[in-house]
Amino acid sequence: MRRIPSHIGLALACLMLAVFLLFPLYYAVLTSLKSGSDLFRVSYWPRDVDLANYVRVWGEQSFARNILNSIVVAVCVVLISLALSVSAAFALSRVRFAGRKTLLYAILAISMFPQVAVLSGLFEVIRVLGLYNNIAGLVLSYMIFTLPFTVWVLTTFMRDLPVELEEAAIMDGLSSLAIVRHIFLPLMAPAMAATGLLAFIAAWNEFLFALTFTLSNEQRTVPVAIALITGASEYELPWGNIMAASVIVTVPLIVLVLVFQRRMVAGLTAGAVKG
Amino acid sequence: MAQRSLSSGRRRAAWLFLSPVLVVLVAVALWPLARTFYFSLTNATLANMSDYRFVGVSNYLAYDGGRWYGVLSDPQWLTALRNTMVFVVVSVSLETIFGVLIALLLNARFPGRGVMRAAMLVPWAIPTVVSAKMWSWMLNDQFGVINDVLVRLGIIAAPVAWLADPSLSMASVIMVDVWKTTPFVALLALAALQMVPKDCYEAAEVDGVGPIKVFFHVTLPLIGPALAIAVIFRLLDAMRMFDLVYVMTGTTDATMTLSMFAQRELVSFQDVGYGSAASSLVFLIIALLTSLYVMTMRLDLGGRSG
Numbered sequence: 001m002r003r004i005p006s007h008i009g010l011a012l013a014c015l016m017l018a019v020f021l022l023f024p025l026y027y028a029v030l031t032s033l034k035s036g037s038d039l040f041r042v043s044y045w046p047r048d049v050d051l052a053n054y055v056r057v058w059g060e061q062s063f064a065r066n067i068l069n070s071i072v073v074a075v076c077v078v079l080i081s082l083a084l085s086v087s088a089a090f091a092l093s094r095v096r097f098a099g100r101k102t103l104l105y106a107i108l109a110i111s112m113f114p115q116v117a118v119l120s121g122l123f124e125v126i127r128v129l130g131l132y133n134n135i136a137g138l139v140l141s142y143m144i145f146t147l148p149f150t151v152w153v154l155t156t157f158m159r160d161l162p163v164e165l166e167e168a169a170i171m172d173g174l175s176s177l178a179i180v181r182h183i184f185l186p187l188m189a190p191a192m193a194a195t196g197l198l199a200f201i202a203a204w205n206e207f208l209f210a211l212t213f214t215l216s217n218e219q220r221t222v223p224v225a226i227a228l229i230t231g232a233s234e235y236e237l238p239w240g241n242i243m244a245a246s247v248i249v250t251v252p253l254i255v256l257v258l259v260f261q262r263r264m265v266a267g268l269t270a271g272a273v274k275g
Numbered sequence: 276m277a278q279r280s281l282s283s284g285r286r287r288a289a290w291l292f293l294s295p296v297l298v299v300l301v302a303v304a305l306w307p308l309a310r311t312f313y314f315s316l317t318n319a320t321l322a323n324m325s326d327y328r329f330v331g332v333s334n335y336l337a338y339d340g341g342r343w344y345g346v347l348s349d350p351q352w353l354t355a356l357r358n359t360m361v362f363v364v365v366s367v368s369l370e371t372i373f374g375v376l377i378a379l380l381l382n383a384r385f386p387g388r389g390v391m392r393a394a395m396l397v398p399w400a401i402p403t404v405v406s407a408k409m410w411s412w413m414l415n416d417q418f419g420v421i422n423d424v425l426v427r428l429g430i431i432a433a434p435v436a437w438l439a440d441p442s443l444s445m446a447s448v449i450m451v452d453v454w455k456t457t458p459f460v461a462l463l464a465l466a467a468l469q470m471v472p473k474d475c476y477e478a479a480e481v482d483g484v485g486p487i488k489v490f491f492h493v494t495l496p497l498i499g500p501a502l503a504i505a506v507i508f509r510l511l512d513a514m515r516m517f518d519l520v521y522v523m524t525g526t527t528d529a530t531m532t533l534s535m536f537a538q539r540e541l542v543s544f545q546d547v548g549y550g551s552a553a554s555s556l557v558f559l560i561i562a563l564l565t566s567l568y569v570m571t572m573r574l575d576l577g578g579r580s581g
Contacts, residue, residue, distance in 0.1 A: 013380055014391055020454070021394045024409045025401065027420055031412060042423040088296040091289035096282075107296070110304045112565060114515035116534040117558035120314050120541055120551045121307025124324055144303045147296060176288040205402040207518035208534070212542055223404035227522045239412050246405040257400040258393055265396075265462055 025250070032243040039240050053244035062217040063245065066225040069135050070204055070249070073221055076139045077203040078196045081146040085195075086188065089154035090180050094166060104155060111148035115208050118144065126213055133215040141209045146199040153267065157191040158184065194267030197260055204253065222249045308558070314551035321545035334552035346552045354528050355536040356560075361445060362520075362532065363513040366452045371506055373453065374460025375498075379490075381461070382468045392465075395458040403455070407522035410451045414438055441529035448520050448530055455519070456512070460505045467501035468494070503572045510568065514561045533557045 031039065035052045057063050092104055122141055123132075131137030161184065169179045210221045217225070226245050229238065257264055315334055319327035331337075336345040346352050381391055398406065413420050414437040422434040437447040471494060479489045495502075517534040524530045526539055537557055541550030 007385075010380070010383065010385060014385075014387065017377065017380070018391065018394050021398055021458070024406070024413060024454070025397060027413060028405075028409045040418045042418065042420050044420075084295045084299060087292040091292040095285050095289035097286045097289055103293070107300065110300055112511055112561070113304060113308065114511075114534065114557050114561055116515060116517065116537045117554050117561075118304060118307035118311055119538065119554055120324075120547050121310030122303060123321075123541075124310055125302060125307055127324070140299075141303055143299050147300060151296060176285070176292070180292075201400065205404070207404055207521075208538065212538065223402055223518075226408060227404050239415075239418075242408050243412065246408055250401050250405050253402070254397055254400050257396050261393055261396055265392075265466070 025254075028243045028246050028250075031239060032247050035240055053240040054248070057241050057244045057248065062220070063225065065218055066220050066222045067249070069220065070222040073135050073138050073142070074200045074203040077142045077146055078200045080139065081143060081150045081199050082192055082196050084143075085147060085150040085154050086180065086185070086192070088151050089158045090176070090184065092151070092155045093158040104152070107148050107151050109148075111145065111152070113144065115144070119208075119212060122209075123212065132213060133219050135214075135219055135221070137213050138206075138210055138221065141213060142203050142206060145202060145206075149202075150195045150199055153195045154188065154191060157188060161187055190263060191267070193260070194263040197256065197264060198267050201253065201257075204249075311551045311554050311558075314547050315555045317548050319547040319551075321541065321547055324547060327548070330548065334548050335556070346549065346556060351528065351531070352533075352536055352553065352556075355531045355533050358445065358530060359514065359516065359532045362449060362452075362516060363510065366449045366456075367506060367509045367513050369449070369453045370457045370460050370509055371502070373457045374505070375464050375502070377457065377461040378464035378468055379494075381465055392462075395461060398455050399458045401455070403518045404522050406451060406455050407519050410447075410454075411438060411523050414447055438524050441527070444524050444527070444529045448523055451523065452513070452516075452519055456509060460502075460509060463505040464498060464502055467498035471497045507565070507568060511561065511565065514564065515557065533560070 030043070030046055032053050033046055033049050033051070034043075035050045038047075038050075092100060122144075126132050126137040126141065129137070129140075131140065165183055165187075166179060169183050174182070205223060206221070207223045207227070210224045211227070214220050214224065220228075222245075226242060226249070229242050229245065314324075314327075316329055316331060317327040318330050318334075332345075334345055336343065336347045338344070377395070381388060381395075401409070414422075416422065416434055416436040416439060419434070419437070421437065422431070425431045426434065435443065438444050475493050475497065476489065479493055484492070515534050516532045517538065520530050520532055521535055521538075526535055533553070534557060537550055537553035539550075540546050540553055544550070
């Protein structure tokens, strides 16, 4: 008998939570489909669909370029961090050598660095390498937050793979590189997909370095471009454009996250719960 | 003999495999960190980072002609310090409490649980800058939907300037951070809850212990270690807060954080020496508070010995 009211309570709690979680995105989509004076009248349901904001945002020369920059940066960051960390994870998980644990903790400690703490030093490095106002500089600088994470997760994952696999391969006379390529890589595909996706999202969303290390519209990534969209004055922000741009960069990400949600959650919790 | 040379060969290979990661991490993390400390002792400017002279610790604190100078005596930095601490304590507490509550809710078996779990990932997946813009629009004083809802419900009499009013802007920013990151805490807490053995609850039920007592005496101690790690991730993020606040309110005294202060000195004011001192202080404060937290919680970050 007590079950029925508690079911209603549960349903109500879930409904409120869902509204709280999803309403901002819904409202952004709603706003992006309005134009003119309609924008400034609050409404809760779509009345007519007006794609003018989307057309205008795409029409701005730099926006397509900013999206391309974001894609190039995020893809390069994922590929480079995965390649480097698979190789490091092999050494850290399968070979016994002095200082291995210390090294692993030192790498983990780097993920605790606040980005602002390296800002001026990194600025100098990027300038010396001639990468200021160049998306390659962003790819390099993003390694500071993707590498510690990917190394850590892949090391924990590789440590759990059976030793027999490797012993058999050594017996067959395979080199270390061949062992990594033919034995570990196929087994690690799921873990790499999860960590790669998390690295992609981190790179796609990054703001402080992108704001500091780029200067011109053509080199900016999407978050900086959206943050810097301005109107005729500070008080006349083109909210329709901003919301259209926001929806464009968010929807693919959400689709990606929902498609891979099981792996994502596993990747997120791998570092923390499994330790 | 063969065994020995095999393993030393493997050790050599191990360092070879490690070297790319180590080189990159030195180049983007350790060297820049050391350089930032170094610059904090100079009067370098952004326009010319190679022409500078040593000024000792005067960027941090100096006494000259009856006045204190340096970051540590800068009233704006002290405001930023206070703002950051308020932001960290309030947002991380709320995120932990709500995160656990949501995890408890989603740990119950009911139809639609999968949908709810997917919905939780949405705020987390939205780029921070985009979240900041979405909420800025919703919190807009004249045309915002939040004011519209609250006025309709009779909770407030007239529209409120959520982001422009200094007494409200910090609360608004915290609310958005809670919206964005509670799902992260909830997901980690949920993963921990699902590992709690069922017989723990059954034993408590047999003994006739009430649900609230069960939570504090059975559930919380069991998910405690996982929760402590979720909290440390949140603490680290909150202490270095930059993007959300920067986009929502800009650099104003009411919400300026330590990272925003350092970035502004460095980039807008081009003062590499002073900005680096502020950056180094962010690092020191975070390192100090994190080690304090790890020690008091006795966290075993490594879990099983590797």
